Amino acid sequence: MTTRPTAKDLRHMLAWVVGLVCVLALLATPAQGLTTDRTTAAPNQDGGRNVIGGEPTRITWVGTVEEGEEVTGITLLFPAGCELSDDSYVKVQEMDMSDPQHPLHNERSATIDLTAARLIVELDEPIPAGNLLYVEIYKFCLPPVSGQVIITGTYTDASGASHDLTPSPPIDTIALTSTQRLINDLSEQEWVKAWNSVKFLNIFVNPLWIVASIPSLFFGWLRSLGLVLLGFPLAIPVGLGISFLRMSRFRLLRFVSSIYVNIIRGTPLFLQIYIAFFGLPLLGIKPNDYLLGVLVLAMNSSAYLAEIFRAGIQSIHKGQFEAASSLGMNGVQTMFFVIIPQTVRRVIPTMTSEFILLFKDTSLLAAVGVMEQMMFAKTLVNTAGNMTPYVIAACYYLIVTLPLTRIISVFEKRLAASEGREAPPGDKDKMTKRVGLFKTIAPLSATDSEPLDATTPERHSSA
């Protein structure tokens, strides 16, 4: 059987080729006197971790002076498209490694010549072997496109000879995002400056951080929603099962299920999260954080749902069970075709509020490092030093909770109508109007379960 090379095979092959080329390159390159250790650019995206090209950033170049060498100067070459900003400057430092346990940072004086194309540093004193050379270029703009930037250059040794540097590892850049452009534009606006000059507005509703938070927190919001959308449906069948156990005719089952319900409802979810997240690893179980978060939420909610279902089922009038029995239906048939359909309609409003509670409670998972809305907001607040991301996070929660609260009342009205508690026109005196279903779970009498208008039999005995 012949197989065509798959994408995986090709990738493997490519990896081998690249590896081989690297090895050859290493063999071919003469020993370096100054090795490039790392080259980085500081993230300059508000509310993100990317390096945006065309925006001022800080470039850090670090190299080690090898044995038997001294370095007196360095030239870094930047690719085309780089730009200086108005206040670009350079800092040169030496890391003294003579005591490797306690490296010393020394500022080094040097003659510096910086343009958009290159940086020439001539050190006043050479840097001895074994020490590290730090070059930091502040407020420097990389090319304004998405791509990779590689910095090359040369160094000068004590003899005055010039040698090539090993090219830096690539720095990933992204093009200026529309969000960032908006933030930049906004920050120039007079009204924004005026707005932010008011301390309260600046701290809680800073326009720049509003713009930065909205796209960034969107993903946190999706994750929080994911937690509850996975956890809640899981809690429903578990809760239903437990509610059956709670009503079981076997004492032991009732006992065990009531312990489960009482312990879970009687302790904070926060504590349950801690026990699960710190306890399981001690047992050698290390599940995925997100998955464990879903499970803890589902477990917690199942206990509440069990009580909601139990109360819902018990609110169904005894006459419904009797009518089903009198028709020869067995317990399971009665439950599935008569009782549960009625219960579902009655518990939907309460279930919806339980959903809202659980959605808000996903925020507790931030305490154990599950990436969700609260965690996203916290990270942003830490970099921003501003409360605005929390305010935006609050808005994201409200996007879910406010419409659901509205839906609950619609459900309630519809249910009231379907059970005949809203009198159909022309039949008003027959149907006793009942309101306040939200306490549904409290025994509620539907029209079918109780004489609506009990008249004394004597009054029409001659009929």
Add this chain to the structure above:
Amino acid sequence: MTTDRITGTKTSASTGLRAVVRIEGLRKSFGSLEVLKGVDLEVDRGEVVVILGPSGSGKSTLLRCVNLLEKPTAGTIYFEDSCITDSKVNINHIREKVGMVFQSFNLFPHLSARANVALAPRKVLKRSHEEADRIAIEQLEKVGLGDRVEYLPAQLSGGQQQRVAIARALAMDPHVMLFDEATSALDPELVRGVLDVMRSLAEAGMTMIVVTHEMGFAREVADRVIFMDDGIIVEQGSPTEVFDAPQHERTKDFLGHIS
């Protein structure tokens, strides 16, 4: 009790086919309150038995014991050939053949009239969807609700709801029908429609045990009237005997109060 049951089984076979329900020495207590204090009753096929009595006399409890909605404290009940108080009997099979109509209708509020009637034929008798619907519509037409099949219980008047409940019981093709104060929850003007349905059922030969306060119905339709008080059968006989010449003080008292 065990011996009762054994001898009972033998005698039930010997009574022949006429008795549909036979009750012997039935007692029922709720806690310390004894509601039925030893009731014997036999209902023949095609017979309409009306049970009268003041409230609290135990007539509803007696009726509810016939399909074991209440579990007797003592005594035996036979339905056709089976001793239903025997714990080995599958009560659900008995209940298929014993229709019951409740004072409070107990329709399933989430189902249309048609679905209310069709549910048990489908789930219990395992009829097909179409077959069950056909039965349901036929029964609803019989009780005069052919134009209301898709209505929800909440959209129907009390009298209509009770007629749906009767259709629902009839859809199981029962051998006996129990009516537990079927008209007591209805407005006076709605009672007639329900009684008409019950009357035509009786005329069609249905075996019926009826607990009611409708004296006119009892006099006109009953084959036998039973007067109960304080957990026992005080007096029974044809409507004429009981209504026109009651033998016991308590019966006279009760009838005197009513009329």
